[in-house]
Amino acid sequence: MSFLSAPPKLVIFDCDGVLVDSEPLYIRTLHRLLQSYGAPLTFQQCWEMFVGKTSREVDAYLKEQGLNAPSHWNKDFHEQSNALLEKEVQPVTGIQQVIKQLANAKIPICVGSNGHPFTVRMSLEITGLLPWFDGNVFTATDVGASKPAPDLFLHAAKRAGINPEHCVVIEDSATGMKAAASAGMRCFAYTPESIPAPSNLFGAHPFQSMTTLPNLLGLVPA
Known part of the structure; x- marks a missing residue:
């Protein structure tokens, strides 16, 4: 089932642990x-x-x-x-299909990462994901403030021209989940069984497999 009343107008992905298994x-x-x-x-x-x-x-x-x-x-x-x-480094299992489904639904996507700009782009390039995001890769360097401050996510939303309440963030760390909550954005917490889950999800909805994410985003009929 979908946890959203309507599909988001922008999906913001963290990089490490969400897009690339780094x-x-x-x-x-x-x-x-x-x-x-x-x-x-x-x-x-x-x-x-x-x-x-x-x-x-x-x-x-x-x-x-x-x-x-x-x-x-x-x-x-x-x-x-x-x-x-x-x-x-490898892409997170199932993430390519998620990105393709978002592209087919014409839902904009971007990256919002605390990582070093060079390292983020290198990881995306090695894993073949960069073409999906090129021009829409944002890091804390762009705003001068790292998560858990909301600045990075708010910057991404502003660049896309989308109000925060219509954005969804995909995160794997408590730091990012707190930033999403502070930005007023809905967040889904990627918590695969193989990796310790944060003790505080800051209101994010957890999911364990990328195969379930399109459904949660309302892209697949329940």
């Missing part, structure tokens, strides 16, 4: 680096603390724990994670 690669890289600095974190703890977050949160953790990390840790992280992305 979150495990990022967290694997970050976990390895943090352990090398002496952080007493398991992979699960690292995931729960940092998925969807920015380098500022990592910096705060390093200072809080008194860990002796080099000043260039962020550069090391991006170099190592980008190398891993080039080798291993």
